[in-house]
Amino acid sequence: MKFELDLKNEPISSEALIADMQRVAKALGGASLRYREYKSQGKFSPNTVMRRFGGWNKALELAGLTKVHQYRISDEELFKNLEDIWIRLGRQPRRKEMSKSNSRYSGSAYDYRFKTWNAALRAFARYINVPENSTSGQVIPQESDGTRSPRGVSDRLRFRIMKRDHFKCQKCGRSPATDPTVILHVDHMKPWSKGGKTSEDNLETLCSKCNFGKGNTE
Numbered sequence: 001m002k003f004e005l006d007l008k009n010e011p012i013s014s015e016a017l018i019a020d021m022q023r024v025a026k027a028l029g030g031a032s033l034r035y036r037e038y039k040s041q042g043k044f045s046p047n048t049v050m051r052r053f054g055g056w057n058k059a060l061e062l063a064g065l066t067k068v069h070q071y072r073i074s075d076e077e078l079f080k081n082l083e084d085i086w087i088r089l090g091r092q093p094r095r096k097e098m099s100k101s102n103s104r105y106s107g108s109a110y111d112y113r114f115k116t117w118n119a120a121l122r123a124f125a126r127y128i129n130v131p132e133n134s135t136s137g138q139v140i141p142q143e144s145d146g147t148r149s150p151r152g153v154s155d156r157l158r159f160r161i162m163k164r165d166h167f168k169c170q171k172c173g174r175s176p177a178t179d180p181t182v183i184l185h186v187d188h189m190k191p192w193s194k195g196g197k198t199s200e201d202n203l204e205t206l207c208s209k210c211n212f213g214k215g216n217t218e
């Protein structure tokens with residue numbers, strides 16, 4: 001075998017690995033550091049780090065950083081984030097749109113939790129479709145005792161109304177899908193202040209212009 005120098009593969013000292021992990025963690029402003037964060041911003045490969053110290057969490061420990069698994073994003077946070085982006089885009093987001101500039105959590109956070117993007121979307125649909133007036137799936141009769149529906153529209157209901165209205169203003173037809181400056185609202189058709197219910201048949205999607213131009217802001 002021919003003798004060759006391969007200086008770029010010179011062994012990296014453990015101190016240099018640790019120092020670089022600390023540098024990236026500091027730059028990201030976190031007390032912890034995720035594998036994928038280091039992968040995108042670190043000087044070395046995270047696999048080198050893991051091999052050297054016998055695992056990512058062991059390396060974090062040596063670097064004086066918090067272990068990653070101690071911080072877990074709840075499913076609900078992931079769904080709310082997905083919902084925000086869906087509404088902002090006016091359509092179903094693609095996995096690659098779950099990028100840093102757009103999204104609080106990356107596509108890989110969804111993969112990590114749900115295995116695939118499609119599985120994440122299916123879980124999201126189940127979350128959105130839980131009926132308003134239910135706890136653990138049981139429907140409670142509404143307004144049977146004369147009490148009113150709440151004025152506020154929950155995140156889930158808001159999303160369902162927008163989805164029903166195809167993320168389009170029901171007055172002018174504009175949608176964030178074709179015009180990113182459009183901001184959609186869900187509004188009572190018969191104002192809540194005049195006895196209108198917070199129910200699917202009394203709610204509609206309007207853009208901010210049409211909503212505030214309506215005069216009857218609630």
Ligand SMILES: [Zn+2]
Pocket residue numbers: 169170171172173174206207208209210211
């Ligand atoms: Zn409009």
